[in-house]
Amino acid sequence: MSARAYLLLLRQFIAREFRQRYLGSLTGPAWALLQPLMLLGVYALVFVHVLRVRLPAGDGPADAVPFLVAALWPWTAFAEGLNRAVAAVPENAALLAKVPVPRSLLVIAPLAVTFGVHGVGLCVVGLALALWGRPFDLGGVLPALVAYLLLAGFTLGVALLLAAWNVFVRDVGQILGQALTLLFFLSPVFFTREMVPEAFRVAFDLNPLSIYLDLIRAALLGTPVNLVADLSKAALATVVAIAMGAFVFRRLSPYFEDYL
Amino acid sequence: MSEAVLVSLRGVAKRFPRVSRRSDRARALLGLLTGRSLPPATTVLEGIDLEVRRGESLGLIGENGAGKSTLLKVLTGVLAPTEGEVRLSGSVAALLELGAGFHPEFSGRDNLRMAAALMGFAPGELEAREPDILAFADIGRYIDEPVKHYSSGMVVRLGFALVAARRPDLLITDEILAVGDEAFQRKCIRWIEDYLDGGGTLLLVSHSMYQVQKLCRHAVWLERGRIRASGDVYEVTQDYLAAQERRIAREAGLAPKESAGTLAGVEFSLSAVRINGNDGEAPVYVARGDTLAIELDVRTREGRTPVAAFGIVRADGTPVFGTTSEIDAAVVRVTADGLARFRVELPDLALLPGAYSVRFHALDTEGLRIFDTLERGFVVRGHTRELGVVRLAHRWVDPDAGG
Numbered sequence A: 001m002s003a004r005a006y007l008l009l010l011r012q013f014i015a016r017e018f019r020q021r022y023l024g025s026l027t028g029p030a031w032a033l034l035q036p037l038m039l040l041g042v043y044a045l046v047f048v049h050v051l052r053v054r055l056p057a058g059d060g061p062a063d064a065v066p067f068l069v070a071a072l073w074p075w076t077a078f079a080e081g082l083n084r085a086v087a088a089v090p091e092n093a094a095l096l097a098k099v100p101v102p103r104s105l106l107v108i109a110p111l112a113v114t115f116g117v118h119g120v121g122l123c124v125v126g127l128a129l130a131l132w133g134r135p136f137d138l139g140g141v142l143p144a145l146v147a148y149l150l151l152a153g154f155t156l157g158v159a160l161l162l163a164a165w166n167v168f169v170r171d172v173g174q175i176l177g178q179a180l181t182l183l184f185f186l187s188p189v190f191f192t193r194e195m196v197p198e199a200f201r202v203a204f205d206l207n208p209l210s211i212y213l214d215l216i217r218a219a220l221l222g223t224p225v226n227l228v229a230d231l232s233k234a235a236l237a238t239v240v241a242i243a244m245g246a247f248v249f250r251r252l253s254p255y256f257e258d259y260l
Numbered sequence B: 001m002s003e004a005v006l007v008s009l010r011g012v013a014k015r016f017p018r019v020s021r022r023s024d025r026a027r028a029l030l031g032l033l034t035g036r037s038l039p040p041a042t043t044v045l046e047g048i049d050l051e052v053r054r055g056e057s058l059g060l061i062g063e064n065g066a067g068k069s070t071l072l073k074v075l076t077g078v079l080a081p082t083e084g085e086v087r088l089s090g091s092v093a094a095l096l097e098l099g100a101g102f103h104p105e106f107s108g109r110d111n112l113r114m115a116a117a118l119m120g121f122a123p124g125e126l127e128a129r130e131p132d133i134l135a136f137a138d139i140g141r142y143i144d145e146p147v148k149h150y151s152s153g154m155v156v157r158l159g160f161a162l163v164a165a166r167r168p169d170l171l172i173t174d175e176i177l178a179v180g181d182e183a184f185q186r187k188c189i190r191w192i193e194d195y196l197d198g199g200g201t202l203l204l205v206s207h208s209m210y211q212v213q214k215l216c217r218h219a220v221w222l223e224r225g226r227i228r229a230s231g232d233v234y235e236v237t238q239d240y241l242a243a244q245e246r247r248i249a250r251e252a253g254l255a256p257k258e259s260a261g262t263l264a265g266v267e268f269s270l271s272a273v274r275i276n277g278n279d280g281e282a283p284v285y286v287a288r289g290d291t292l293a294i295e296l297d298v299r300t301r302e303g304r305t306p307v308a309a310f311g312i313v314r315a316d317g318t319p320v321f322g323t324t325s326e327i328d329a330a331v332v333r334v335t336a337d338g339l340a341r342f343r344v345e346l347p348d349l350a351l352l353p354g355a356y357s358v359r360f361h362a363l364d365t366e367g368l369r370i371f372d373t374l375e376r377g378f379v380v381r382g383h384t385r386e387l388g389v390v391r392l393a394h395r396w397v398d399p400d401a402g403g
Helices: A003-022 A030-050 A061-091 A103-131 A138-168 A171-185 A198-206 A208-221 A227-259 B022-033 B068-076 B108-118 B125-137 B140-144 B152-166 B182-197 B209-215 B233-252
Strands: B005-016 B042-053 B057-061 B083-088 B092-094 B170-174 B201-205 B218-223 B226-232 B268-275 B284-287 B292-300 B307-314 B319-324 B339-346 B354-363 B370-381
Touching (some): A003 B108, A030 A103, A061 A138, A061 A171, A103 A138, A138 A208, A208 A227, B042 B068, B042 B201, B068 B092, B108 B152, B292 B307, B292 B354, B319 B354
Antiparallel strands (some): B218 B226, B292 B339, B307 B319
């Protein structure tokens, strides 16, 4: 299949994925913004006001909201995108059994839509906070965007790998939900590496998501950061993830039909 | 690959993996990741070599479970072959499962857009042809309703309309659409005929030999995942039907048991039988209209004159014709060593193409008791689409011509 034909198909799959997600809901795509907003509200209430988690920078609860926002949206994009992408191949088994479709489209389309809507969500919320006078550094938007795209690439690599495995061994899909919950607390979303006990810091160091989330948050909140070094690290992690995912997917995808 | 070849399969094999045990899947995953070959599994296709040229029409025949659907899936790229090579040039559209990729929640229009992209429409092409497609499908305002509200006939209409607009290089279909109302079926058949006249290429999967013979010039007979025969449509379909009839007869126990005629103590036995001079057990091929020569050598123990009989039966056991040397008052001479030889000729053979058997019988002098029976098959071949068993003399006359 030519690259042109592939891209045309990808556009169709993305359009279908987008419509499918909001088909029949009253508010439509607004849900993409509402859902993380409500989540943010819950988290802000519980962690900042009830549990009184203290942030390293400023102490007021007002600072906690931008802190959460900057990492919660990218995290949501990662977790939701991964969940949907891994489920996509078995969900489309009927289509695969009848029409020759490049299998990778099924994984890429849900990721593209998820990262798209949450990217827009992050922009809207960030802009609102900035206008409200909260510390949101508009100058950091560009590096944050690059890091966000690198995160999307990293997610794609992981999704290709897991989606291919999931066709053969369905346990992957079952475990993924729990694994993501655990990973959530081992990622710098509510707290930074410095806020957790010494013993757990190694998990943050080993977690490649830390690279992206720390980078996006630092860029958006204007925290001083070594941009070049961090972006290089993120790019490297993305390349490694995509290379691994693509290798596995390429090996396994011709046999999907036999195991679906 | 030359320009004219649309589809080319070389040594294609398809084996489905064994997934009955839980550990099979995990083992397959590890095996594929490390590049090792998979453990043996169910073979569905084996050693398939096939070429479809532009403008050719090919019939694919075979019993249920012979691997026809799997072959089509491999051919269209839905399934990856376990071995061998599939090359496809040009666009392919299958009428097998029209609307198969449609999503029930989306409107017909949305689904058209997706299906068009899957079929490889260029951007803008669908928009340009949409009026034609809607006119052909003729489903009215339903085009903007979700497909789940469609009747099965409407789904097929929409699917066919898209294929018709696409004019694929290769069209794959089965049984010429047993769905939709009659008016729409006629519309489809007209379109297919028009498509073929315009140089289209057809791959027809059918159990109707009549249809295959009407629409195809070549046929491929698939049996248990292998190509049993391929070539001229008449030869292949006739051989296939013959094998079918023989199998049915065997299953029904209609074939007579050959009596052990050479046993000592039998007064009359068949020492040799020949069809057109051929005394082997393999079926003999006879062209329609040729002469069929039947020969029987009957050995008599006591120099008595035997009666010879033969009967022609269709491979499924239907009797066609039979007679005896006694009925026809044929001249019989018994040699000194007790051998009586008979030869019957049936000139201008009226049998229609198909598989038949000759049953040879040795009877006593009075023609009352059958002492020995042998059966040999033969196949009548010919390029004709006439139906039935024998060609009866007939002529078409102009009813309006006076007289």
